[in-house]
Amino acid sequence: MVAPGPKQRYFWLRIANRAPMASSGGQRKRVKTGNGRRKAGGRKRPFVGRPGVRRAIVFGWATIVAVAVGFLLMRSMDETTVARQTPAARPAPSAVAAAPSPSPAEQLAQTPRTPVEPAPRPRETAVVAPPPPVTADEIPYDARPAWQRFAAASPVVGKRPAIAIVIDDDGLNKKEAEELLSLEAPITLSIMGYAEGMTDYARRARALGDELLVHVPMEPQGKADPGTKALTVDLSPAEIRARLRWHLDRHDGFVGINNHMGSRFSSDAAGMKVVIEELKGRGLAFLDSRTAATSVGEETARAAGIPTASRDVFLDNEIGASAIEAQLVLVERKAREKGMAIAIGHPHAATIEALRRFIPQAKARGIVFVPVSAVIARRSGEAIEAVGTTGGASGKRSGSPPPPRG
């Protein structure tokens, strides 16, 4: 290899140091092929190093960063706007009183949802309105006791005979529970205290104009098992109260209780006194199922000053179409004699079928079907605001304008 001459040595040094080109014919030619501008003095910079190119690159990056920042800002502003607007779009507080206040995201998801408006059914009352989902302790504007607050709308009875149909033991059989909701009269559903998962069912029932009781298991005479956490005469007052509270606290929106079985317990004055005191504290009513002639339930309730009534007829002690029909004839006769009568049945297929036939026929004969609270109110001398008219116009217990019904 030949040792490089001075010119060549300089060239390699320049490459190594990335120094600017010197003015040399051959090298200048090479540099000229680039599109850079020549500097005064003939010295040229590498392409990327030239100020024009550098400015273009800086400008390009600045544009990209500016667009990205702008995009992010717009997105965050959109979210802020939505979050601010959503509370205004929510329904009035009364309609959501029971719901825990949802996060902005949940509010957004709920906003377009319309309140549950059940399909109208041709009931005589035509006064049912979907009540808001409420709990007993979240209605600061309504000071009435729970039995009035949660009472289903009742048609004006006037001088016509009225029947309250109460169906006990509800919630243990889901299929029959659903069928009860399709009966074309306001039914009082007594949900078994220990029944599971009844929140949605109870809400739908009330929206349809049905009324709710909690069915509290009590000790019978004999060996029949009344069920979970039944009230028995051997319990201490504290334990009776604790068990009753356990049943009551599992449900919502009910006007009172009635006894499941309980021929023994309801005849025990000391035990019933504990029960009635607890109901009184909660503003609830007591319906005496009268499973024993010796029951002291109604008289204990009356003595304590809580609204109460007793069952007039059991519909299905004998489960069979003709037996149930005979009991329905009996309750209609009692309603004509006494003005109002309370029938208690059970969610048997035969009972539901008999009611499905009986209700329209009885209506045609001038019978009015009412929630049990209407009978309790009359028998307790309580004035319950009558709502609606027999002519099919509708109204609401609360006095707010009725929703359109088909």
Ligand SMILES: [Zn+2]
């Ligand atoms: Zn029962």
